[in-house]
Amino acid sequence: MAGWTRHTGEVALLAQDNLDTDQLLPARFMSTPRSEGYGDRLLYDVRRDESGALLPGFPLNRQPNASILVAGRNFGSGSSREAAVYALVDSGIRVVIAASFGDIFAANAVNNGLLPATVAEGLAPLGAAGSLTVDLQTCEISAGALRVRFTLDEGQRTKLINGWDDIDLTQHHQDEITAFRTARRQSAPWAWPAAG
Amino acid sequence: MPVPLALPSAEEEGRQPMHERSRAGAGRVTGPRTLLDKLWSAHEILRSPDGASLLWVDRHFVHEGSHHAFAKLAARAARVAEPDLTFGVVDHYAPTRPGLVRPEITRMIETLRSNAAAHGLRLFDLTAPDQGIVHVIGPEQGLTLPGLLVMCGDSHTSTHGAFGALAFGIGATEVAHVLATQTIWQRRPAAMRLTVEGTLGPGVTAKDLALAWISRLGAGAARGHAIEYAGSAVRGLSMEGRMTLCNLSIEGGARFGMVAPDETTFAFLDGRASAPRGADWHRAVDAWSSLRTDAGARFEREVSLDAAEIAPTVTWGTSPEQAVPVDALVPDPAVLGPEKADAAAGALAYMGLSAGRPIAGTPVDQVFIGSCTNGRIEDLRAAASVLAGRRARVPGLVSPGSMQVKRQAEEEGLARIFTEAGLDWAGSGCSMCVGMNGDLVAPGQRCASSTNRNFRGRQGPGARTHLMSPAMVAAAAVAGEITDVRPLLARDRGAL
Numbered sequence: 290m291a292g293w294t295r296h297t298g299e300v301a302l303l304a305q306d307n308l309d310t311d312q313l314l315p316a317r318f319m320s321t322p323r324s325e326g327y328g329d330r331l332l333y334d335v336r337r338d339e340s341g342a343l344l345p346g347f348p349l350n351r352q353p354n355a356s357i358l359v360a361g362r363n364f365g366s367g368s369s370r371e372a373a374v375y376a377l378v379d380s381g382i383r384v385v386i387a388a389s390f391g392d393i394f395a396a397n398a399v400n401n402g403l404l405p406a407t408v409a410e411g412l413a414p415l416g417a418a419g420s421l422t423v424d425l426q427t428c429e430i431s432a433g434a435l436r437v438r439f440t441l442d443e444g445q446r447t448k449l450i451n452g453w454d455d456i457d458l459t460q461h462h463q464d465e466i467t468a469f470r471t472a473r474r475q476s477a478p479w480a481w482p483a484a485g
Numbered sequence: 486m487p488v489p490l491a492l493p494s495a496e497e498e499g500r501q502p503m504h505e506r507s508r509a510g511a512g513r514v515t516g517p518r519t520l521l522d523k524l525w526s527a528h529e530i531l532r533s534p535d536g537a538s539l540l541w542v543d544r545h546f547v548h549e550g551s552h553h554a555f556a557k558l559a560a561r562a563a564r565v566a567e568p569d570l571t572f573g574v575v576d577h578y579a580p581t582r583p584g585l586v587r588p589e590i591t592r593m594i595e596t597l598r599s600n601a602a603a604h605g606l607r608l609f610d611l612t613a614p615d616q617g618i619v620h621v622i623g624p625e626q627g628l629t630l631p632g633l634l635v636m637c638g639d640s641h642t643s644t645h646g647a648f649g650a651l652a653f654g655i656g657a658t659e660v661a662h663v664l665a666t667q668t669i670w671q672r673r674p675a676a677m678r679l680t681v682e683g684t685l686g687p688g689v690t691a692k693d694l695a696l697a698w699i700s701r702l703g704a705g706a707a708r709g710h711a712i713e714y715a716g717s718a719v720r721g722l723s724m725e726g727r728m729t730l731c732n733l734s735i736e737g738g739a740r741f742g743m744v745a746p747d748e749t750t751f752a753f754l755d756g757r758a759s760a761p762r763g764a765d766w767h768r769a770v771d772a773w774s775s776l777r778t779d780a781g782a783r784f785e786r787e788v789s790l791d792a793a794e795i796a797p798t799v800t801w802g803t804s805p806e807q808a809v810p811v812d813a814l815v816p817d818p819a820v821l822g823p824e825k826a827d828a829a830a831g832a833l834a835y836m837g838l839s840a841g842r843p844i845a846g847t848p849v850d851q852v853f854i855g856s857c858t859n860g861r862i863e864d865l866r867a868a869a870s871v872l873a874g875r876r877a878r879v880p881g882l883v884s885p886g887s888m889q890v891k892r893q894a895e896e897e898g899l900a901r902i903f904t905e906a907g908l909d910w911a912g913s914g915c916s917m918c919v920g921m922n923g924d925l926v927a928p929g930q931r932c933a934s935s936t937n938r939n940f941r942g943r944q945g946p947g948a949r950t951h952l953m954s955p956a957m958v959a960a961a962a963v964a965g966e967i968t969d970v971r972p973l974l975a976r977d978r979g980a981l
């Protein structure tokens with residue numbers, strides 16, 4: 290995953306609360322291998338009619354090139370499915386700005402280079418801005434004279450900027466992990482399952 | 486004790502007040518400690534400068550949906566670090582009824598089989614006698630124990646917290662990380678205590694308790710928090726009830742839910758297949774007995790509820806927070822306040838309901854009893870006690886949470902009660918909770934369901950889900966509409 294610090298792109302407004310991961314990516318698409326791409330499946334049942342045709346009025350259908358989404362509170366609540374993030378990323382979305390995020394979604398997003406930017410109040414002008422610039426160094430979203438700060442966990446911010454791979458990082462601590470394991474086997478032998 | 490503070494919106498809606506207190510920056514590890522503090526420090530290998538902890542993982546469950554994580558592992562030619570602490574479970578795609586299985590389902594199960602075999606993992610396979618839903622079989626097998634850190638790529642992993650374990654759901658990248666390192670990076674959540682004193686009334690269950698607090702506080706209310714459930718009403722719950730309560734933590738936004746272990750916990754675990762035995766068991770129980778919040782420990786947030794005020798509760802909308810007592814009216818979006826009005830209006834349109842009408846009396850097309858929330862033996866007993874000697878007016882599916890629950894229900898005669906009432910008695914799996922195996926609710930159909938999510942399309946595109954307890958689902962089956970289960974129970978008692 291590549292790190293990034295600044296992104297400018299077109300904005301689409303999804304003025305809804307509780308856009309849960311079942312809506313972002315319906316369960317029936319979860320068996321798809323990632324290599325096939327998840328972009329077409331994003332919000333599948335929300336942006337299409339029963340025949341599968343795109344609803345012309347739906348914001349993302351009107352703005353297929355949007356890379357920044359503005360939404361309401363509790364975005365990405367529900368299931369831990371990372372495929373909801375794949376659907377956003379594969380559709381070209383880099384930033385979601387919302388009043389709040391599901392905890393698991395936010396972690397999944399950062400693990401895929403997608404910024405979950407929390408803006409508690411004043412979302413409406415951002416949604417109407419057309420195009421926005423998002424800066425990870427300053428935690429600022431701007432469009433012309435409009436400037437709004439967003440919040441993000443400090444560890445998540447560092448990870449997005451650096452594009453680090455956690456497994457590589459953790460493996461630097463292998464000695465500490467091994468020592469911890471040895472001590473735990475001593476102090477809590479029952480933490481290893483009895484041969485059933 | 487929590488300072489009483491009535492939530493104005495709850496008052497306006499004519500509901501019972503809830504008491505709440507918050508405090509920023511409450512005490513951490515010095516002085517009296519919370520259960521969360523104890524579990525956290527027991528697993529913390531190190532802490533990074535930005536405050537994230539590297540935690541040791543004692544149990545890791547993977548399922549068919551973990552294919553992305555195994556693919557990530559393969560891409561870096563990595564091995565599973567601790568195969569003895571990693572378990573595979575076939576549940577999300579498990580077919581529950583005989584018949585043709587779609588090739589895509591077979592492929593998902595085969596992929597898990599080959600990953601489990603390649604890494605030497607124990608697999609609870611489709612045809613195994615101990616197969617079931619991951620959050621049912623972990624405890625059932627004694628793999629879930631107090632004081633352990635339990636992980637699964639599934640948001641309802643909080644279920645295992647009912648045993649006083651630290652348990653939370655993660656996404657595929659994190660699953661790959663746990664597979665490769667047996668550790669997880671995580672920032673310590675804020676501690677929240679939800680205290681429920683008193684006794685739940687007849688026909689009122691842990692499910693109602695959960696829906697009640699989520700409806701009063703909101704679906705995102707506990708974001709960033711680990712909830713410890715406490716109080717006499719929680720102590721009075723069976724392990725099944727505690728699992729239901731912890732399971733639903735995520736529907737209120739909390740990744741973690743937990744109950745301090747006690748005699749009820751130990752009695753449930755004693756003798757389970759993978760639980761410690763002999764001297765190890767006694768040593769373990771001694772250690773587990775200290776896993777409780779010390780007197781005077783401070784929580785960042787405290788909420789209290791009176792058990793006696795909770796009624797059987799039913800969702801009317803498309804978020805678990807959109808729930809009311811069964812004797813209440815479907816709320817008018819206008820009175821919910823500007824923040825929630827649009828969502829409520831949209832939910833009512835999707836659900837095909839009118840504001841201001843009683844939720845009771847809403848006709849249902851079908852029912853479902855099962856899932857990791859309410860597919861355990863106690864749940865099936867509660868549903869069967871309502872259905873005994875009665876006929877269901879609508880079709881329905883009963884999918885036990887595990888094959889062990891299935892056998893037990895058959896031995897106890899519960900399965901016969903379900904089939905004689907006209908419901909389908911199926912195999913075990915996630916089934917109609919999420920519909921991945923093809924057990925779907927058709928578009929526009931209304932289902933009374935013992936599951937955990939009433940999201941749009943959760944049980945199938947266009948499906949209308951009403952969440953409620955298993956006994957309430959059984960009552961809906963008998964009446965053909967949403968109805969209060971309590972009069973049915975009273976009539977049974979009168980007949981005795």
Ligand code: SF4
Nearest residue numbers: 641856857915918919
């Ligand atoms: S029963 Fe439903 S909620 Fe539970 S693990 Fe399966 S799909 Fe998830």
